[in-house]
Amino acid sequence: MSEDRIPGFDTLAVHAGAQPDPTTGARATPIYQTSSFVFDDADHAASLFGLEAFGNIYTRIGNPTCAVLEERVAALEGGTAALAVASGHAAQHLVFYTIMDPGDEFIAARQLYGGSINQFGQSFKKSDWNVVWADADNIESFEKAVTPRTKAIFVESIANPGGRVTDIAAISQVARRAGVPLIVDNTLASPYLCNPFEHGADIIVHSATKFLGGHGNSIGGVIVDGGTFNWSREGRYPMLSKPNESYGGLIFHETFGNFAFAIACRMVGLRDYGPALSPFNAFLILTGIETLPLRMQKHCENALAISEFLDAHDKVAWVNYAGLPGDRHHNLAEKYCPRGAGAVLTFGLKGGYEAGLQLVSNVYLFSLLANIGDTRSLILHPASTTHRQLTEQQRSAAGAGSDVVRLSVGIEDKEDLIADLEAALESLP
Ligand SMILES: *Cc1c(COP(=O)(O)O)cnc(C)c1O
Numbered sequence: 001m002s003e004d005r006i007p008g009f010d011t012l013a014v015h016a017g018a019q020p021d022p023t024t025g026a027r028a029t030p031i032y033q034t035s036s037f038v039f040d041d042a043d044h045a046a047s048l049f050g051l052e053a054f055g056n057i058y059t060r061i062g063n064p065t066c067a068v069l070e071e072r073v074a075a076l077e078g079g080t081a082a083l084a085v086a087s088g089h090a091a092q093h094l095v096f097y098t099i100m101d102p103g104d105e106f107i108a109a110r111q112l113y114g115g116s117i118n119q120f121g122q123s124f125k126k127s128d129w130n131v132v133w134a135d136a137d138n139i140e141s142f143e144k145a146v147t148p149r150t151k152a153i154f155v156e157s158i159a160n161p162g163g164r165v166t167d168i169a170a171i172s173q174v175a176r177r178a179g180v181p182l183i184v185d186n187t188l189a190s191p192y193l194c195n196p197f198e199h200g201a202d203i204i205v206h207s208a209t210k211f212l213g214g215h216g217n218s219i220g221g222v223i224v225d226g227g228t229f230n231w232s233r234e235g236r237y238p239m240l241s242k243p244n245e246s247y248g249g250l251i252f253h254e255t256f257g258n259f260a261f262a263i264a265c266r267m268v269g270l271r272d273y274g275p276a277l278s279p280f281n282a283f284l285i286l287t288g289i290e291t292l293p294l295r296m297q298k299h300c301e302n303a304l305a306i307s308e309f310l311d312a313h314d315k316v317a318w319v320n321y322a323g324l325p326g327d328r329h330h331n332l333a334e335k336y337c338p339r340g341a342g343a344v345l346t347f348g349l350k351g352g353y354e355a356g357l358q359l360v361s362n363v364y365l366f367s368l369l370a371n372i373g374d375t376r377s378l379i380l381h382p383a384s385t386t387h388r389q390l391t392e393q394q395r396s397a398a399g400a401g402s403d404v405v406r407l408s409v410g411i412e413d414k415e416d417l418i419a420d421l422e423a424a425l426e427s428l429p
Contacts, residue, residue, distance in 0.1 A: 013289055017074075017075065032065045059276060061267070063277075068282070069282045069289075070083060077196075078198070081262035082222055082223060082224045082262060084222050086220065088185075089115060090275035091223045098261065100151055103128050105129075105131070106151055106152040107154070108132075109135070109154070109155040109156065110136065110394075111135075111164060112156055112185075113156065113161075114389075116185070135397075136167075152175075153178070155183075155184055156184070157185070158193075158344070160188055160344060161346055161382050163320040164329045166336075167332055172200025175200070183204075185206070186206055187205075187210050188342050190210075192339065193296060193337045197226045197228070204223075211373040212289055212292065213281075214375060216373075225265075296342075299340075303407075303409040304323045304340070309422075322341040343373070344373075344407070344408050346405065347405055356405050360379050366421070374408065376410045377412060379408075382395070383402040383403075383404060
């Protein structure tokens with residue numbers, strides 16, 4: 001790359017953060033499979049622990065393979081810094097740990113990954129972090145939910161499992177007025193399809209398990225700092241704006257400016273809670289990211305063809321895919337995801353719950369499992385699996401009512417995928 005050119009997305013997907021290994025010349029990023037790193041001398045060790053210098057200490061806090069992944073995702077999202085962690089849920093936990101104090105509230109769209117509904121609604125309660133639900137299709141519901149204890153707003157760019165697109169810019173205006181950061185889970189879109197920072201997000205989280213890794217072979221998560229939020233405002237974010245005793249009174253925001261959030265997540269949250277990403281998983285996710293643009297193009301092309309097929313089928317009651325011109329989120333998809341509406345879609349069977357169970361048992365190429373973002377095509381009946389623990393009302397609100405089938409469309413030949421669904425639909429009464 002010449003120095004004066006700003007590389008495009010596809011180039012960054014292959015190169016950002018990586019260079020030939022200075023010692024061995026290895027071209028692919030090596031897996032630094034080590035728990036710890038030797039210090040130059042005692043002074044070097046002291047400066048690393050005091051955050052006066054950056055460097056490798058111990059793989060729970062950072063690792064060179066993970067660092068390449070962090071730089072790459074930060075570059076693809078246009079953030080100032082990133083932090084790779086053990087899972088998408090670990091990413092969410094560390095983000096809220098850094099933002100929230102007991103008794104605080106955050107507003108989240110109801111249309112979320114089922115696991116996030118549990119994490120926010122149940123587990124976070126033990127820390128007295130209180131979620132207030134809003135409706136992603138009703139901006140006013142976010143506005144109304146703001147109280148003096150609100151510390152953040154959380155939405156998904158493309159929402160799981162409904163295949164719907166969120167008006168990020170409108171919700172970011174609510175966050176601005178409330179003086180809180182907007183956190184966007186960009187898992188379903190990936191940075192190839194949607195760039196939340198351009199639309200006013202302050203923090204992005206990813207389940208790298210899904211499209212970033214893309215091959216269904218490793219669990220991982222990433223936090224990306226947009227560098228946009230003023231953490232020192234009115235002292236509402238003490239982890240960032242007040243002296244930290246474990247670093248001799250250092251103030252994160254004052255010291256690290258527009259990447260303070262990522263540093264605090266790492267040097268406090270990751271250090272103390274410990275959900276570190278293994279360098280081996282970082283290597284697999286990095287390798288996956290190299291083909292993210294190519295995969296997302298094929299994912300979107302296949303998903304559109306399948307949603308058109310389903311939309312015309314007489315056993316199908318409705319299809320939710322924002323890529324379809326008639327879809328209620330199509331305009332939002334054109335604004336936020338101009339290259340395609342992603343690979344996850346839902347549809348309803350006229351035969352309801354029973355038909356859903358039967359359909360997922362009668363496909364061959366589609367795998368019945370609880371994941372998305374694999375090269376392979378995946379199918380799920382959320383009401384009997386991922387959303388089973390929710391009430392019927394919560395399920396419907398999350399787009400996972402009893403007749404709903406979710407697809408994560410892979411990168412196989414679309415003709416084969418359609419033939420598989422066609423045969424399974426024929427077998428329904
Ligand atoms: C899978 C998923 C998560 C959780 O990520 P894990 O890597 O499974 O912990 C969070 N948000 C969305 C949208 C997801 O699809």
